Amino acid sequence: MSPSPAVPALFAQAVRGLRSVRPRPEITLEEVSPPARLAPYAFAMFATVHRDGAEVASGRLVLLHDPAGHEAWDGTLRLVTYVTAEIDAEMAADPLLPEVGWSWLTDALDTHHALYKAPSGTVTQTLSTRFGDLAGTPPTADIEIRASWTPVDRGLEAHLQAWCALLASTAGLPPPGVVALPRRP
Secondary structure (H helix, E strand, O other), X not given: OOOOOOOOHHHHHHHHHHHHOOOOOOEEEEXXXXXXXXXXXXXXXXXXXXXXXXXXXXXXEEEEEEEEEEOOOOEXXXXXXXXXXXXXXXXXXXXXXXXXXXXXXXXXHHHOOOOEEEEEEEXXXXXEOOOHHHOOOOXXXXXXXXXXXXXXXXXXXXXXXXXXXXXXXXXXXXXXXXXXXXXXX
């Protein structure tokens, strides 16, 4: 059996940085198996967001590392995310929702001073109405954010903090320290 190749120091440092972040209490993080063939080295985390005891959003963040670099990434590291949350139907019908959803990501990265380049992604809004045997159930609406970016800084703590802020925004959580007003009946 041949010895396994050493994990590159850059990737090991990036993983340590991701593991060191403690999110706000509504967000639970767990390490999961990363995709196997996207890059020579990969690490993944899954998050669930709870509000009032209910799961309201979830997401996955994958760190990819190719020591040889990747032209489309414009670097050797790439962060890839998928975030989804149920939203109210009125919000899903808003034609500006995709731009707002994308701004949740870029604003979070900027606010947390997570230096990045080559961002790309999609924001999808769906409104589902049920028919037939499923009729009678209220319509449901979702937002999905699929994005990737190349971190410029080597410590990825700020990137994970920004990702957690994206999750919180997508889930409709108030900013830390702000108490949400009760909803009207």
